[in-house]
Amino acid sequence: MGEVNVTYFGHSMFFVEDPRMNLIIDPYGNNIGYPLPELAAKLVLVSHDHLGHNNAAMVKDVRHVLNTVEPFPFLIGSVRIMGLSSYHDDRQGKEQGDNIIFKWKMSGLTFVHMGDYGEAGLSMEQAEYIAEADVLMLPIGEVHTITCRKAQEIIEAINPAIVIPMHYKTKCCKRDINDAKEFLTFFDKPIFNTSTVTISPGKLPENTEVWMLEPIH
Secondary structure (H helix, E strand, O other): OOOEEEEEEEOOEEEEEOOOOEEEEOOOOOOOOOOOOOEEOOEEEOOOOOOOOOOHHHEEOOOEEEOOOOOOOEEEOOEEEEEEEEEOOOOOOOOOOEEEEEEEEEOOEEEEEOOOOOOOOOOHHHHHHHOOOOEEEEEOOOOOOOOHHHHHHHHHHHOOOEEEEEOOOOOOOOOOOOOOHHHHOOOOOOOOOOOEEEEOHHHOOOOOEEOOOOOOO
């Protein structure tokens, strides 16, 4: 057991690391508006093949890029990664295509990144799959993903210790998606004006908290 550092770069991109492993999920391209950081990581996860999420080429020293649900489970170093198929929209992918919900374990913590999940509601398989999440990374920008109300319903159904919102409008984001204001009306929780947080299994909140991270520039 140990500590995991999570850094939010904006849109749906995170850098997650513990003393033995690091990964980047959903690296954005230069079409989103956020500056492109210079980063190295052992593993890159890509939830779907859209330009705002699939820029694995910008990450240096990568050993593995996972962008399909096969083969899973995948073990790299001390980290066990799972992927579950889902849809980017509520019409079985007919409008926006497929999406992968990634789940991985690091230093005794279970992380779930929903990608651009857009279905009308969780299936039983999806609910069971994400039920063990300690940290849930959830899209809240509504356009082409779930509504804020659906996001709230998922949180209440799963009760993760920590929710980190993602995929929402900021002053840097060029995408036509909504900001976080409506989502935050559902929660009276602390807002963290920081880009990086340290999470450890022994210090998780007893009740669900929404941690609003500031995209790093």
